[in-house]
Amino acid sequence: MDIKQKLQIWLNTSIVSGIFCLVVAILLIFNFWQVSSHNPLESEALNVLVERLSQEPRNDELKQEIRNLDLLARKAYFNSQWQVKTGTYLLLFGAIIFAIALRFYTTLKSKIEQPGQQVENEQLARVLSQKWLIWFGAGVLVLAVTASFFTVDHLESYSATSAEQTEKPEGTPEENIQVVQVKKDVPEKQETVEEEPNTTENKENIEQEKVVQPSPELVxxxxxxxxxxxxxxxxxxxxxxxxxxxxxxxxxxxxxxxxxxxxxxxxxxxxxxxxxxxxxxxxxxxxxxxxxxxxxxxxxxxxxxxxxxxxxxxxxxxxxxxxxxxxxxxxxxxxxxxxxxxxxxxxxxxxxxxxxxxxxxxxxxxxxxxxxxxxxxxxxxxxxxxxxxxxxxxxxxxxxxxxxxxxxxxxxxxxxxxxxxxxxxxxxxxxxxxxxxxxxxxxxxxxxxxxxxxxxxxxxxxxxxxxxxxxxxxxxxxxxxxxxxxxxxxxxxxxxxxxxxxxxxxxxxxxxxxxxxxxxxxxxxxxxxxxxxxxxxxxxxxxxxxxxxxxxxxxxxxxxxxxxxxxxxxxxxxxxxxxxxxxxxxxxxxxxxxxxxxxxxxxxxxxxxxxxxxxxxxxxxx
Amino acid sequence: MKKTTYIFLAFLFLLTTFTSFSQEQRFPKPEFETGYVQPSPETPEPRTASMELVDVAILLLVISLASYFAIRRRSRTGILGLTLFTLLYFGFYRNGCICSIGAIQNITLAFTDPTYAISISALLFFLIPLIYTLLFGRTFCAGACPLGAIQDLVIIQPISIPRWLRKTLGIIPFIYLGLAVLYAATGTDFIICRYDPFIGIFRMDAEFHMVILGIAFLLMGMFVARPYCRFLCPYGVLLNWMSRFSKWHLSITPSKCIQCKLCTTSCPFDAIDFPIQEKPANSRSNVRKFILYALLIPVWMVAGSFVGMKLHKNLAKAHPDVYLAELLISQPELIHDEDNIDVQTFMASGKPLEALIEEAKAKREDFYMGSIILGAFIGLVIGSTIMNQVVFRRREIYQPNRADCFSCGRCMDYCPVEK
The missing domain is CATH 2.130.10.10 (YVTN repeat-like/Quinoprotein amine dehydrogenase)
Known part of the structure; x- marks a missing residue:
């Protein structure tokens, strides 16, 4: 077998495996579209039946109908999953053949290399590298510091809020309670009270007011x-x-x-x-x-x-x-x-x-x-x-x-x-x-x-x-x-x-x-x-x-x-x-x-x- | 068939592979009681210890063969065969796990967490490539790394990357390594594994963004050879260091270089150093620069430490405790989100939010010192890389750059010199 025949074989193999990959890929794309656009559990027909079931909870025939539809949807789903998996392996297989054929083809076609030219002046490249490294290093550090300033520190904010909550009652009330002078003309009696206030009860309340401080043994x-x-x-x-x-x-x-x-x-x-x-x-x-x-x-x-x-x-x-x-x-x-x-x-x-x-x-x-x-x-x-x-x-x-x-x-x-x-x-x-x-x-x-x-x-x-x-x-x-x-x-x-x-x-x-x-x-x-x-x-x-x-x-x-x-x-x-x-x-x-x-x-x-x-x-x- | 057609077909292949990945979705349980008993979820058994040792033995065999093909047999075909085997075995069969790159994190965690017992296979996967690199150069990259293998096979039309860009992007693996070590040491995450761009392809299953990332790397890899290995791989940093001191390293020519220059364009990774025989014109200025850059290294380190200190709260947000605590503080309504597994697991534990917050704060303290060290390390890397740019070494022949060379053996095929 001469080199031309070998080249032809690998070329044909590449084309066939390439077309195979293409077909499988298209089928996979189609399958993907189908699975994404038809969620079996969001089937309109199924939803309608389920809706009906909520109105007729004892309708056994309806239940059976839903079961059948549900089963069908599940079968379709898992069938589609099988297709995806099988298709993926087929595609992988085709791709490997394609890669191998392509590699052999290019190897056989390779020509004698020409001596390469050194296009990069090393000294200049080194100078450029120094500049870029300095800029890159400085940039990384500056970016990192900047990022640190944009951090939302939830842990600290939680501590602050908790401290605020616990400290407030013990802190100086003058600092956080806005005390406004009560108007002197606050009515002592209610306009709509139909009966005279019970003075005894009022007294009790005043007494309670006096003893609002708990006795130490109760605390x-x-x-x-x-x-x-x-x-x-x-x-x-x-x-x-x-x-x-x-x-x-x-x-x-x-x-x-x-x-x-x-x-x-x-x-x-x-x-x-x-x-x-x-x-x-x-x-x-x-x-x-x-x-x-x-x-x-x-x-x-x-x-x-x-x-x-x-x-x-x-x-x-x-x-x-x-x-x-x-x-x-x-x-x-x-x-x-x-x-x-x-x-x-x-x-x-x-x-x-x-x-x-x-x-x-x-x-x-x-x-x-x-x-x-x-x-x-x-x-x-x-x-x-x-x-x-x-x-x-x-x-x-x-x-x-x-x-x-x-x-x-x-x-x-x-x-x-x-x-x-x-x-x-x-x-x-x-x-x-x-x-x-x-x-x-x-x-x-x-x-x-x-x-x-x-x-x-x-x-x-x-x-x-x-x-x-x-x-x-x-x-x-x-x-x-x-x-x-x-x-x-x-x-x-x-x-x-x-x-x-x-x-x-x-x-x-x-x-x-x-x-x-x-x-x-x-x-x-x-x-x-x-x-x-x-x-x-x-x-x-x-x-x-x-x-x-x-x-x-x-x-x-x-x-x-x-x-x-x-x-x-x-x-x-x-x-x-x-x-x-x-x-x-x-x-x-x-x-x-x-x-x-x-x-x-x-x-x-x-x-x-x-x-x-x-x-x-x-x-x-x- | 033109190369553009290949590229188109390869792109189509990648695109369609992606569509198959994204079709994985959850399916709810049936709505009706049918007598069917829902099986309880089972955790897959870990790989048996004996099989793990088989993996180690295979790694040992592959890396030994790669070293043999690179240095003794000088066979690019042999290395290519190993690349294919590695891709199939460590990549598709073993699903990309365990790998030496990720083992960095196991080692780190074993040092920082006394309760974590590292497996012998993880330890060997970490050490064997380093030892082999110290002896034979980066033959692990050549034939035993599945991530390198998948990228190596898609190289179609590599372009040369200018030195300034290579050196600048070359800082990224150090940053990635530092972050990976920090996150592993604090028990946060194994980010190398989580963000492995090819794992989704090996496993035929991945999250959407990871599939996109994998495809992007492969597409880029057609023109920029092995982009992950050169500009991201954290294990590559260690291999780079080891390879500089390798006892036996692949050489382009088996005998005396005849300066034919045929090999100059053979390396898709720009890892061939050209001869430098003349002194630089402004050598005195270079000496001054060298001293200046050397003196600036501590400045870079202090600046990096400061940045690390400032950034430790941001970095700590990736830790699960800190993340959950902040989530529950900022969105307390999530307590009742039954779909949020993290929140529901926490709620089921019966632990009060205050306890979680205390744990999160303690974890953030760990990040404080870790971030300062990380910052200083990055500063050191930047400073010393800049300094290295003014160091000239005389070279007589075309030779592989020991640090950057993956020992793939491509250049050997171009050399007309016989042994």
């Missing part, structure tokens, strides 16, 4: 107390009766969901204005619920640009004043990341008739007097909360109670309502939560009851000392507790519903059939009500846990059910208010609608109910 390691350094303005705290006659916090008086208001409308029609006293749109959105004191209604709203507290006239819905949460020491320049379904204004405000206090997702807590003058503001440290902070505030006996359960630690604090100074702060062993504090009267004394993963616990309102704790919760706890019949009721989705005796820390009964995700339970007259996020309203016997009735609706509940005039008011997410009689039978009284979505909890005053829809604030009254 454990986890209880951190701060000595107030600013003179507290002498303002009378409202009596229990004042509080009950208003709806001063999230879920009304004491945060317990039961109102004493009367003459509440059970029907309205937004479209034709029937029983609609007023309707107004708030400047900024928020998932917080309305709070009422006297003739004033309070809510908050927030967006990326700012956080605001709104005061509206209860009778007309007109905006009386807007409090801006600006220039707050320690507040972040940029709000933290929160999810859309929580926002920066999820916590409801609280008021004692002298002051109104709001907290936002930025950790800023701000206090105004009833005329809209800012009294104080501080930042508690940006809450590390992946949805957004949502625990509402609660006030009692001149104190503001803040449940601050975050990813970076949990605590409960009491602040002076008049100055914002920390009275006590107790570290909690629980995980992050979204529930709000509730006041319960146990053995004749008020205590603060909080729920979170893993425990439900009671705290002394004067010292912050943990009085009892029961490990019974789990998950992301959103619903607050309910207190009634001497029992604390706590529940959470994927956990359980428990009835705890706070005097013995004993779980009286528990159930896990219907569990709420966001809406808090409410208890009255021996009956407990649970509203789930999947649209089931359930009534239990509060004492033994026996289910009395259940009602299923199209939409779930995020707003908590509340009681007024022995009626249950539960606003579902479609904006339908389900009004039922508080009884052992499910007796529907009415189902008036807002005409828009609803995620909040209504507030009551005599003759009216105020409901925050997703767009508007409504006041309904007979």
């Amino acid at each position: 454990k390691e986890e209880v951190v107390t701060t000595q107030p350094k600013v003179q507290q303005p002498s303002v009378n705290a409202p009596s229990d009766r004042d509080i009950k006659n208003n709806s001063n916090s999230f879920r009304g008086a004491f945060g317990n969901g039961v109102s004493t208001a009367t003459n509440i409308p059970v029907s309205w029609d937004v479209a034709n204005g029937q029983n609609v006293k007023w309707k107004t749109t708030l400047p900024k959105h928020g998932y917080n619920s309305p709070v009422i004191w006297g003739d004033k209604v309070f809510l908050t709203g927030a967006d990326q640009q700012g956080q605001e507290l709104y005061c509206l006239d209860k009778n007309s819905g007109k905006m009386l004043w807007v409090g801006q949460a600006t220039n707050v020491p320690g507040a972040p320049e940029k709000p933290p990341k929160v999810t859309e379904d929580t926002g920066l204004a999820a916590p409801s405000v609280t008021t004692d008739g002298n002051y109104v206090v709001a907290i936002f997702g930025t950790g800023t807590i701000i206090c105004f007097d009833m005329e809209g003058n800012k009294v104080w503001a501080r930042n508690l440290g940006v809450p590390d909360n992946h949805y957004g902070h949502s625990s509402s505030l609660l006030t009692y006996a001149n104190k503001i109670f803040v449940q601050y359960d975050t990813n970076r630690g949990s605590k409960v604090m009491a602040l002076f309502i008049s100055s914002g100074e920390t009275i006590w702060e107790t570290k909690r062993t629980s995980n992050i939560s979204w529930a709000s504090p509730v006041l319960a009267e146990v053995a004749g004394k008020k205590q603060l009851v909080l729920t979170a993963d893993p425990n439900v616990a009671g705290y002394d309102i004067d010292t912050g000392k943990e009085l009892w704790s029961v490990d019974c919760m789990m998950g992301e706890v959103g619903p607050s507790v309910a207190f009634g019949e001497g029992l604390v009721f706590a529940s959470n989705e994927y956990a359980r519903l428990v009835a705890i005796d706070p005097t013995t820390s004993e779980i009286k009964w528990e159930d896990d059939e219907y569990l709420p995700e966001v809406a808090s339970p409410v208890v009255t007259n021996g009956l407990l009500f649970i509203a789930t996020s999947y649209g089931v309203l359930v009534c239990y016997d509060a004492l033994n846990g026996e289910k009395q009735w259940e009602e299923e609706y199209n939409a779930g509940f995020y707003g908590s059910p509340v009681i007024a005039e022995n009626k249950l008011f539960a606003l579902d997410m479609d904006g339908i208010m389900h009004i039922l009689e508080v009884s052992r039978d499910a007796k529907v009284i009415g189902t008036p609608e807002l005409g828009e979505e609803g995620f909040t909890t209504p507030a009551f005053a005599n003759g009216i109910i105020i409901v925050r829809g997703n767009q508007n604030l409504f006041c309904f009254g007979n």
